Amino acid sequence: MSIGWAMVGLGRHTKGYIAPAINQSRNSRLVAVMSRDADRAGTFAKDHGAEAGYTSLDALLDHPGVDALFIASPNAVHAEQTVQAARAGKHVLCEKPMALTVQDCRTMIEECRRNNVRLGVGFHLRHHPGLAEAKRLIAEGSIGRPVELVGQWYNGQRGIERVAKREGLMAWWSEPDMVGGGAIMATGTHILDQVRFLTGQEVVEVTAMADYRGEDLDQAIHVLMRLGDGTMASVMAARLVAASDSRNDIVVYGSKGRVAANGVLATSLTGSLDVLTESQTYSRDYTEGDVYQSLIEGFCDSVEKGEDPDPSGVDGLRVVELTLAALQAAKEGRTVRLELANV
Ligand SMILES: NC(=O)c1ccc[n+]([C@@H]2O[C@H](COP(=O)([O-])OP(=O)(O)OC[C@H]3O[C@@H](n4cnc5c(N)ncnc54)[C@H](OP(=O)(O)O)[C@@H]3O)[C@@H](O)[C@H]2O)c1
Structure with a gap:
């Protein structure tokens, strides 16, 4: 099984670590990316072998073959993007800190559970x-x-x-x-x-x-x-x-x-x-070895097994x-x- 990834927050972390880790991992492929800037989205997609670059999260989540969203946007944006992805039926691997309030973390966990998708946090x-x-x-x-x-x-x-x-x-x-x-x-x-x-x-x-x-x-x-x-x-x-x-x-x-x-x-x-x-x-x-590749592969394994990933959303909440x-x-x-x- 290969998980199709979408990615939001095309900054230092996704460019330097996460896109290469997805591309090297045994059970993933990078399918689509999103930036607030169309040129940046297009260039990033081309550089990292994704099929498309978008400027809207709705369009990104609608792209065929997207199973999971990697979120590496500013910390304050993690919660709303996780909720949107969960409601679209996508698994979420969200960067740390998971959110800026306990209530936001709880909402993220509850929305992912309600929509039967996995939630993980980027403690590589x-x-x-x-x-x-x-x-x-x-x-x-x-x-x-x-x-x-x-x-x-x-x-x-x-x-x-x-x-x-x-x-x-x-x-x-x-x-x-x-x-x-x-x-x-x-x-x-x-x-x-x-x-x-x-x-x-x-x-x-x-x-x-x-x-x-x-x-x-x-x-x-x-x-x-x-x-x-x-x-x-x-x-x-x-x-x-x-x-x-x-x-x-x-x-x-x-x-x-x-x-x-x-x-x-x-x-x-x-x-x-x-x-x-x-x-x-x-x-x-x-x-x-690459700790980020192991993080991605472990998350994909948990999706396949229908289990909570390690680290999970609850681990993110506790931190x-x-x-x-x-x-x-x-x-x-x-x-x-x-x-x-x-x-
Ligand atoms: N686990 C780790 O080892 C690790 C390492 C580094 C960072 N991180 C985490 O990853 C996340 C990103 O960090 P980073 O260092 O990659 O930051 P960054 O280089 O600033 O990248 C974040 C990207 O988010 C987008 N963005 C910026 N402002 C935004 C806004 N107001 N609303 C929506 N999107 C916005 C920008 O992309 P566009 O302009 O293209 O939209 C920006 O390039 C953070 O949560 C950080 O804690 C984790």
């Missing part, structure tokens, strides 16, 4: 083999009882220059109503998702401190969490704040060992895994709940207890 790091192995080891009890998770994703100086240049061109990344948050929305959401993914636990309490550097949006944020089983987690994310040679690791310490995923927080398959437990010590390096609670904690200078929505 769940498909990093090192992080998947770390999750398995933790679940098997190899490191004993988890005690502390520490994750950090900062940019180095060259990364900052790239981001600053891009944001000069793509204004929505600096508009609070369109993006919803700064560092926490850009890279923080990925690490917050890893907190849940690696431990299998929900966060019950969160506090945070943000560095705004005179901007409207957090440029760096530190988030401290208590999980349901008592594990503590500490996450740091930055956008326009460089930490020279930042390692971008996630480490989980347990009562009987640790797993360290070094340099894995990235937009490519990279880094290594160091495992040190009472019964085993080993390292693995990751250099080959939005956590992100909003962290921003509230930073703003009010207090600890926030999470009340998870029923879905």
